[in-house]
Amino acid sequence: MAKKVTIVDIAAKIGVTPSAVSKAFSDHPRISPETKQAVLRAAKEMGYRPNVLATGLRKGKSGLIGVVVPAVHYSFFSNAIKGIEELVSTAGFNLVITQSHDNYENETRNINALLRARVEGMIASLAGETTDYSAYRDAARDIPVVLFDRTFTDENISEVTIDDFGGAVAAVQHLVDMGYKRIAHLSGYKNILPFAKRIEGYKHVLMKHRLYMDDDYICECMPNRQEGQAAMERLLSHRQPPDAIFAASDVLAYGAMLALQKRGIRVPQDFGVIGFSNEELSSIVTPSMSTVDQHSEILGAMAAKVLIDQLHIENRDNAFRPVRKIINSDLIIRDSSRRLASASTSKK
Amino acid sequence: MAKKVTIVDIAAKIGVTPSAVSKAFSDHPRISPETKQAVLRAAKEMGYRPNVLATGLRKGKSGLIGVVVPAVHYSFFSNAIKGIEELVSTAGFNLVITQSHDNYENETRNINALLRARVEGMIASLAGETTDYSAYRDAARDIPVVLFDRTFTDENISEVTIDDFGGAVAAVQHLVDMGYKRIAHLSGYKNILPFAKRIEGYKHVLMKHRLYMDDDYICECMPNRQEGQAAMERLLSHRQPPDAIFAASDVLAYGAMLALQKRGIRVPQDFGVIGFSNEELSSIVTPSMSTVDQHSEILGAMAAKVLIDQLHIENRDNAFRPVRKIINSDLIIRDSSRRLASASTSKK
DNA sequence: GTGAAAGCGCTAACAC
DNA sequence: GTGTTAGCGCTTTCAC
Numbered sequence: 001m002a003k004k005v006t007i008v009d010i011a012a013k014i015g016v017t018p019s020a021v022s023k024a025f026s027d028h029p030r031i032s033p034e035t036k037q038a039v040l041r042a043a044k045e046m047g048y049r050p051n052v053l054a055t056g057l058r059k060g061k062s063g064l065i066g067v068v069v070p071a072v073h074y075s076f077f078s079n080a081i082k083g084i085e086e087l088v089s090t091a092g093f094n095l096v097i098t099q100s101h102d103n104y105e106n107e108t109r110n111i112n113a114l115l116r117a118r119v120e121g122m123i124a125s126l127a128g129e130t131t132d133y134s135a136y137r138d139a140a141r142d143i144p145v146v147l148f149d150r151t152f153t154d155e156n157i158s159e160v161t162i163d164d165f166g167g168a169v170a171a172v173q174h175l176v177d178m179g180y181k182r183i184a185h186l187s188g189y190k191n192i193l194p195f196a197k198r199i200e201g202y203k204h205v206l207m208k209h210r211l212y213m214d215d216d217y218i219c220e221c222m223p224n225r226q227e228g229q230a231a232m233e234r235l236l237s238h239r240q241p242p243d244a245i246f247a248a249s250d251v252l253a254y255g256a257m258l259a260l261q262k263r264g265i266r267v268p269q270d271f272g273v274i275g276f277s278n279e280e281l282s283s284i285v286t287p288s289m290s291t292v293d294q295h296s297e298i299l300g301a302m303a304a305k306v307l308i309d310q311l312h313i314e315n316r317d318n319a320f321r322p323v324r325k326i327i328n329s330d331l332i333i334r335d336s337s338r339r340l341a342s343a344s345t346s347k348k
Numbered sequence: 349m350a351k352k353v354t355i356v357d358i359a360a361k362i363g364v365t366p367s368a369v370s371k372a373f374s375d376h377p378r379i380s381p382e383t384k385q386a387v388l389r390a391a392k393e394m395g396y397r398p399n400v401l402a403t404g405l406r407k408g409k410s411g412l413i414g415v416v417v418p419a420v421h422y423s424f425f426s427n428a429i430k431g432i433e434e435l436v437s438t439a440g441f442n443l444v445i446t447q448s449h450d451n452y453e454n455e456t457r458n459i460n461a462l463l464r465a466r467v468e469g470m471i472a473s474l475a476g477e478t479t480d481y482s483a484y485r486d487a488a489r490d491i492p493v494v495l496f497d498r499t500f501t502d503e504n505i506s507e508v509t510i511d512d513f514g515g516a517v518a519a520v521q522h523l524v525d526m527g528y529k530r531i532a533h534l535s536g537y538k539n540i541l542p543f544a545k546r547i548e549g550y551k552h553v554l555m556k557h558r559l560y561m562d563d564d565y566i567c568e569c570m571p572n573r574q575e576g577q578a579a580m581e582r583l584l585s586h587r588q589p590p591d592a593i594f595a596a597s598d599v600l601a602y603g604a605m606l607a608l609q610k611r612g613i614r615v616p617q618d619f620g621v622i623g624f625s626n627e628e629l630s631s632i633v634t635p636s637m638s639t640v641d642q643h644s645e646i647l648g649a650m651a652a653k654v655l656i657d658q659l660h661i662e663n664r665d666n667a668f669r670p671v672r673k674i675i676n677s678d679l680i681i682r683d684s685s686r687r688l689a690s691a692s693t694s695k696k
Numbered sequence: 697g698t699g700a701a702a703g704c705g706c707t708a709a710c711a712c
Numbered sequence: 713g714t715g716t717t718a719g720c721g722c723t724t725t726c727a728c
Binding site for chain 3: 352353355356366367370371398399401402403404405407528671
């Protein structure tokens with residue numbers, strides 16, 4: 001294909017040296033406007049494209065930021081990426097997005113590929129399977145790493161999370177306010193911190209109101225509707241079946257709704273449902289699903305901001321301190337839980 | 349942060365030259381097993397990570413494949429990316445995914461960023477706004493470019509598409525079979541080929557059955573539910589309102605369903621609805637939505653295969669010929685259109 | 697205001 | 713089987 005044109009070609013064409021051309025591009029103060037013009041014009045004419053591999057090698061930086069997320073098809077993550085994208089691109093970086101598909105090997109492979117690509121920083125959210133964080137810890141010794149949402153704590157790694165505990169408390173409290181008495185919980189990967197925090201928030205409200213608690217009421221699920229449906233079916237066969245469910249993700253809540261529908265149990269009259277994340281599907285299902293909004297785009301933007309700040313600090317001195325930010329979550333009440341306590345058709 | 353270790357450091361440590369170390373890594377035939385072992389062990393101990401910037405510069409290749417899609421949050425595109433990812437990573441490349449958000453400037457910026465990053469090939473699907481293809485044509489003079497789904501035709505660019513015409517024909521024919529008589533169409537960006545082909549398919553069936561046709565029956569919409577809803581409302585106020593709709597995307601069909609619901613028009617009894625793409629939402633809405641599956645993952649894999657093949661050809665000779673592949677689409681019949689012709693509660 | 701020269705980290709002839 | 717050398721394309725002192 002077309003021969004690549006380099007600064008040497010441009011230099012030859014307009015009769016200066018490569019070094020002058022380089023300076024012209026970087027807007028060096030001591031280069032004449034005339035040369036600058038000539039260089040720019042020649043570059044355009046010849047179809048010059050700077051080789052970032054060479055620039056990167058020379059400058060010791062790639063201009064790349066790496067992203068590792070479970071999967072881009074969750075609106076939570078695609079929105080977060082949108083937030084990241086905006087900040088990062090105005091700061092002059094490009095994004096390399098990779099997906100772990102919640103698999104540990106994929107995640108490790110992605111991290112290493114990003115490091116070899118010499119990304120200058122990394123923004124990530126843990127794969128569901130992951131319990132060994134050494135790949136991230138290793139990465140953090142070379143470049144700033146910012147974890148968002150699904151994080152672990154390390155002295156070299158920044159974290160941006162939402163208030164999962166508070167979100168869970170608000171969600172479960174809302175179910176209580178609506179008159180539901182026996183509230184079960186569908187959880188996600190148990191080793192993932194936000195899910196653990198949501199369990200804590202759930203338990204907190206139950207204890208506060210001295211509501212029925214049962215180990216069987218907390219079901220760990222893989223993130224798909226089938227698991228939510230199966231778990232709900234198991235719960236309905238429980239000797240003391242619940243009358244409401246708080247799910248740690250919308251897709252699980254959706255699975256639960258499918259199970260309820262199949263059994264002819266009415267939502268919200270007979271059974272309350274609330275999810276978590278405000279995924280697109282939560283507003284599409286019938287009845288519309290109550291959920292907890294995680295401000296995904298802001299969360300992503302925040303993670304990007306933290307990273308970019310650290311990239312700047314990095315360049316000046318070594319006074320690096322990781323940052324931990326927690327942003328609020330917001331309860332969104334829709335139809336799946338909107339029942340007056342008085343109107344409760346309590347099943348016992 | 350940690351000092352970067354290079355092959356020079358490894359060489360110094362085990363008392364050989366950098367070139368020997370390089371050869372050890374690339375499994376050069378004429379290097380002794382002992383040296384190889386020593387190099388590998390030292391590399392591990394010292395935390396060596398090859399600098400792909402240097403390798404890339406030296407070899408003239410980055411090991412990167414660029415992707416440009418409208419947005420990763422459509423399940424169509426995220427599934428396609430999954431298909432791409434698999435093939436591309438087994439071929440030893442990494443993916444740089446960028447989003448145009450259907451905006452021309454974003455798209456051009458992404459293409460240029462990818463070229464500067466020296467991606468070895470590019471897989472893309474046009475932004476909705478785009479009518480000027482020169483950025484892609486320019487790119488294709490340097491590296492192989494494969495367009496999928498939303499394509500344009502260029503002698504240097506390969507295309508992988510689905511049979512949009514056939515898919516549209518099947519969808520509209522199905523509505524006809526179900527007894528719907530006045531079928532309108534919600535289209536997407538009119539300059540995007542697949543949408544144009546779906547219009548053709550739609551018209552083809554209408555003409556074949558001598559059904560009512562009207563310019564107002566074809567509405568161009570932006571890809572969001574609000575536009576679908578607004579267009580549906582306009583159609584319902586038409587002097588001759590339709591009794592069914594074929595939408596060029598599921599999200600538009602969903603918007604239409606919202607408008608119908610608001611007016612108390614029953615789907616599918618009073619009004620038939622069919623979408624396109626088999627997005628996740630189509631199976632979630634009530635009633636479940638009939639649609640046309642595009643085999644997104646296979647489509648992505650196919651695009652990746654075409655690209656990788658061309659990368660190989662490229663390395664051998666210059667006998668480059670672009671490839672054009674069309675894969676089948678599949679009609680998926682769900683509740684939003686499943687009505688017996690005889691059961692039609694025709695509204696005149 | 698511009699040029700000369702060295703070097704970022706790696707690879708690939710070519711020697712020996 | 714290993715070393716020597718040159719160079720990928722670019723930036724950056726340091727001269728002048």
